[in-house]
Amino acid sequence: MRISPVELDEVVVGRIDLAFRRWERPRLLVGTRMRTRVGLVEVTSVDQVDPDGLTEDDARRAGATDLAALQRGLAANPDRPVFRVGIRFAGEDPRAVLRRTPPSAEEVADLQARLDRLDRA
Numbered sequence: 001m002r003i004s005p006v007e008l009d010e011v012v013v014g015r016i017d018l019a020f021r022r023w024e025r026p027r028l029l030v031g032t033r034m035r036t037r038v039g040l041v042e043v044t045s046v047d048q049v050d051p052d053g054l055t056e057d058d059a060r061r062a063g064a065t066d067l068a069a070l071q072r073g074l075a076a077n078p079d080r081p082v083f084r085v086g087i088r089f090a091g092e093d094p095r096a097v098l099r100r101t102p103p104s105a106e107e108v109a110d111l112q113a114r115l116d117r118l119d120r121a
Helices: 005-013 056-061 067-073 094-100 105-120
Strands: 018-022 033-036 039-049 082-091
Touching: 005 039, 005 082, 018 056, 056 067
Parallel strands: none
Antiparallel strands: 018 082, 033 039, 039 082
């Protein structure tokens, strides 16, 4: 699922916690964690909704300026159902943490043992 850079920044601070998409069928599972430029974004819910039942609060939580803007964003592919996707910032990408963390003496010794084993093979 694509999320714009501006929207990602809003997800991090908690101002956006919903996304609305028109899909043939759900494309995400609850619990999915997506790696993004700001870190991990987790899917907390995926529900098919009636587009006529959307509210101003839904629009605000999705980062739209108002309900009309949200509805304009969903105007393409009107034959497809609308899904409300709950999202939350789930923290820093663990790969970034690993890059900053030097290996422990035990990890270095384990790597050295593996390399020695390869050299002997």
